[in-house]
Amino acid sequence: MTDLELLTEAAREAGRIATMHFGGALDVVEKPGGAGPVTAADHAVNFALQEILCSARPHYGWLSEESPEDPTRRAAPRTFIVDPIDGTRSFIAGQKTWGHALAVVENGQVIAAAVYMPLRDELFASAVGEGATKNDLPIKVSRREGLEGAEVLATRPNLSPDFWPGGVPRMNAQSRPSLAYRLCAVAEGRFDATFTFRPAWEWDIAAGTLILTEAGAQVTDREGRALIFNNPAAQVNGLIAGPPRLHAALQAASAPRPLP
Incomplete structure (x- = not known):
């Protein structure tokens, strides 16, 4: 079984477990430091994923939003980077826009990835050099080149003038609870680009980064640098993703400045 096959199998099992909890008693707890809510479902899915993945690949490292930090992950030949439920607030609210994000990283780069949205029955998957798929069908990013009228996914704080020295471009912006x-959604061409200018957790973006790249997107941090994963702090300096020319336009228009 390849790493990608393992990830997709595990993602579907995660979906089965999460949907069993969906709409029930969730035992919601707020994490310290304003890190957001966590539920019994997050913990149940995390436990199952670690059992499935680490039993199949015991020599791989493990990095998950819902697991204690394991510093040995950085010395492992490959590392799983997992968000058991991405979009926990959406899950709690009884909405559909939540899912499971699973990735395998080697030498700082994602080599296999799966993002599964159970209530939408959408499985996005990719391995290096093999393209990206949604439910086994190939997907590609849009052909958008310019900022004017671009359909983007971004939260409201990222549209603050503080991030756009020449003024906020005239883009059509929406958001979704799950960053993955x-x-x-950008990888399949439903939207043209997405960006976040604040530090992003690796488990939120690792899987989606490979899927985007294999779908033809340019993906970098907010300063235009290549993303490196399995860092000590498990964060990267924001993210800009979209078709190459649109990415370049976004990166130029949002020239890095200190965070407000």
């Missing part, structure tokens, strides 16, 4: 799903 935002990346996949």
Whole structure:
């Protein structure tokens, strides 16, 4: 079984477990430091994923939003980077826009990825050099080149004039609770680009980064640098993703400045 096959199998099992909890008693707890809510479903899915993935690949490292930090992950030949439920607030609210994001990283780069949205029955998957798929069908990013009228996925804080020295471009902006799903929606061409200028957790973006790249997108941090994963702090300096020319336009228009 390849890493990608393992990830897709595990993602579907995660969906089965999460949907069993969906709409029930969730035992919601707020994480310390304003890190957001976590539920019994997050923990159940995390436990199952670690059992499935680490039993199949015991020599791989493990990095998950819902697991204690394991510093040995950085010395492992490959590392799983997992968000058991991305879009927990959406899950709690009884909405559909939540899912599971799973990736395998080697030498700082994602080599296999799966994002599964159970209530939408959408499985996005990719391995290096093999393209990106949604439910086994190939997907590609849009052909948009310019900022004017671009359909983008971004939260309201990222549209603050503080991030756009020449003024906020005239783009059509929407958002979705799950960052992993935002990346996949751009990968399949439903939206033209997505960006976040604040530090992003690796488990939110690792899987989607490969899916986007294999779908033809340019994906970098907010300063235009290549993304490196399995960092000590498990964060990257924001993200800009879209078709190459649109990416370049976004990166130029949002020239880095200190965060407000």
